[in-house]
Amino acid sequence: MPHIDFRKKISLARPRPYGSNLQRALESDRGRIINSAPIRRLQQKTQVFPLERNSAVRSRLTHSMEVQQVGRFIVHSIYDRLSENEKDAYGLSSLERAVESLVEIACLMHDMGNPPFGHCGEDAINRWFTKHLKELAPMQQLLQELSSETTDPIIHELCHFDGNAQAIRLVQSLHRFNLTYSQAAAVLKYTRPATERADQVPTDKNYLTKKVGYYITENSYVNSLMDELEMAKYCRHPLSYIMEAADDISYCLADLEDAVEKRILSLETLTEHLKRTFAELEPDNRPIKGKHCFDRLLDNVYQDAQNDEISPTHKFFIKLRVEMVHPLVNHASEQFTNNLEAVFNGDLNRALIEDNSQFHALAKTFKQVAINHVFNDPEVENLELQGYKIIGGLLEEYRPLLDLDTDTFQKIVRGEGRKLPVERRLFNKLSRKHVAAYEIALKEEAPVTNPTLWEFYLRCRLLQDYISGMTDQFAFDEYKTLLVSD
Numbered sequence: 105m106p107h108i109d110f111r112k113k114i115s116l117a118r119p120r121p122y123g124s125n126l127q128r129a130l131e132s133d134r135g136r137i138i139n140s141a142p143i144r145r146l147q148q149k150t151q152v153f154p155l156e157r158n159s160a161v162r163s164r165l166t167h168s169m170e171v172q173q174v175g176r177f178i179v180h181s182i183y184d185r186l187s188e189n190e191k192d193a194y195g196l197s198s199l200e201r202a203v204e205s206l207v208e209i210a211c212l213m214h215d216m217g218n219p220p221f222g223h224c225g226e227d228a229i230n231r232w233f234t235k236h237l238k239e240l241a242p243m244q245q246l247l248q249e250l251s252s253e254t255t256d257p258i259i260h261e262l263c264h265f266d267g268n269a270q271a272i273r274l275v276q277s278l279h280r281f282n283l284t285y286s287q288a289a290a291v292l293k294y295t296r297p298a299t300e301r302a303d304q305v306p307t308d309k310n311y312l313t314k315k316v317g318y319y320i321t322e323n324s325y326v327n328s329l330m331d332e333l334e335m336a337k338y339c340r341h342p343l344s345y346i347m348e349a350a351d352d353i354s355y356c357l358a359d360l361e362d363a364v365e366k367r368i369l370s371l372e373t374l375t376e377h378l379k380r381t382f383a384e385l386e387p388d389n390r391p392i393k394g395k396h397c398f399d400r401l402l403d404n405v406y407q408d409a410q411n412d413e414i415s416p417t418h419k420f421f422i423k424l425r426v427e428m429v430h431p432l433v434n435h436a437s438e439q440f441t442n443n444l445e446a447v448f449n450g451d452l453n454r455a456l457i458e459d460n461s462q463f464h465a466l467a468k469t470f471k472q473v474a475i476n477h478v479f480n481d482p483e484v485e486n487l488e489l490q491g492y493k494i495i496g497g498l499l500e501e502y503r504p505l506l507d508l509d510t511d512t513f514q515k516i517v518r519g520e521g522r523k524l525p526v527e528r529r530l531f532n533k534l535s536r537k538h539v540a541a542y543e544i545a546l547k548e549e550a551p552v553t554n555p556t557l558w559e560f561y562l563r564c565r566l567l568q569d570y571i572s573g574m575t576d577q578f579a580f581d582e583y584k585t586l587l588v589s590d
């Protein structure tokens with residue numbers, strides 16, 4: 105086995121270096137993230153149910169805290185699995201606290217770039233740009249002047265807004281958190297630059313690149329991070345696999361618990377759906393390592409819950425979590441150590457728990473039941489349609505800013521837009537932080553040679569930053585305010 109030394113992947117290096125103690129550096133990363141506005145905003149962002157008023161139902165923040173807990177658990181399980189000699193050989197002996205902290209904070213951060221209204225928020229941004237980008241006045245002009253080789257990657261990128269790429273942008277360009285590269289790399293879930301199409305990437309990296317990972321504005325940052333941590337092109341940081349597994353394990357159960365809390369499913373129908381779906385995926389229904397087979401296990405959990413006089417639902421999910429989280433965590437940690445070389449190199453082209461095992465079938469069962477019986481609930485779909493309307497409507501309202509030519513927009517930025525009363529007022533509503541990032545990027549060396557294209561790209565990004573940074577409630581309120589006359 106080639107040399108595996110985790111000290112190469114877990115280090116003090118950061119864009120603006122300081123200090124010499126790894127533990128203190130990571131404490132400082134923790135502090136900056138926990139005290140940050142993007143983390144606080146997760147409390148009003150959709151996990152599954154948009155604009156949810158029932159506070160017992162998960163927001164992205166409560167979900168992220170649960171992911172943190174599972175992430176920690178996987179780290180402990182990995183360390184328990186390795187002998188002292190192995191830990192020494194892999195450079196992991198003195199890194200347990202560091203790994204635990206990096207994973208916990210990566211888990212807390214993993215959704216911070218997600219827009220309001222969850223999945224449909226991302227989709228709504230991309231639908232709007234796909235439909236309208238080429239109609240915007242500056243783009244029409246650029247399409248006439250420049251070759252498609254120059255414009256295509258930029259168009260591709262602006263039509264592929266992604267919450268994961270936005271998290272990297274928040275870390276580097278919008279908040280300048282100056283995190284250790286190791287901390288940021290643990291959140292870098294996909295490794296494809298947004299200017300590249302999925303079919304341009306080698307097939308042995310197709311999972312790692314199935315979605316865009318980072319934008320052109322963070323390209324040089326990600327290149328430095330990859331150099332510093334010896335990550336090859338399209339490869340990941342090993343700890344990102346743990347963050348991903350913790351997310352998968354957490355939400356597959358939590359989404360169903362929320363559905364029961366919202367009375368979309370009863371415990372009885374949920375139990376039936378789970379049994380039926382698992383039987384389709386695993387017809388031989390073998391006992392789950394050291395436990396009963398899934399049917400029997402579910403029956404026991406269900407019966408126990410019925411005997412609880414105060415809260416059968418609470419009891420059901422506590423028991424189900426105990427029964428499911430342990431095997432799934434053990435499986436994730438086993439996959440991590442069994443595939444240590446590929447995980448270390450970041451070229452394991454799949455998620456840890458997605459290995460066609462019985463555990464994979466378990467996680468898939470929970471996700472499948474949510475897809476078939478929760479996400480398509482009429483109430484959820486109605487709220488999502490509202491989400492589409494709100495995001496699309498907001499972008500439409502801000503469209504006048506994207507129709508201006510560079511010089512006119514620059515006048516507004518300089519406060520000289522008196523003759524453009526609507527555009528000036530719209531501009532004044534944008535976040536100063538986002539505008540500052542736009543202005544800084546314009547002063548720095550441009551990765552795109554045509555200055556008009558680059559400015560227009562940054563202006564579109566500015567709008568995407570603003571809209572995606574909103575909470576569900578803020579987006580809804582803004583929409584009502586701006587469309588008051590309609």
Ligand SMILES: Nc1nc2c(ncn2[C@H]2C[C@H](O)[C@@H](COP(=O)(O)OP(=O)(O)OP(=O)(O)O)O2)c(=O)[nH]1
Nearest residue numbers: 151152153215218222223268315351355359479484
């Ligand atoms: N309402 C609704 N929720 C969904 C749908 N599909 C997935 N979800 C939920 C399941 C999870 O709680 C959560 C996952 O959110 P993410 O946007 O982070 O997706 P995921 O982590 O699977 O993908 P990623 O690789 O991070 O882009 O969204 C859907 O079609 N409708």
Ligand SMILES: [Mg+2]
Nearest residue numbers: 214215267351
């Ligand atoms: Mg995600």
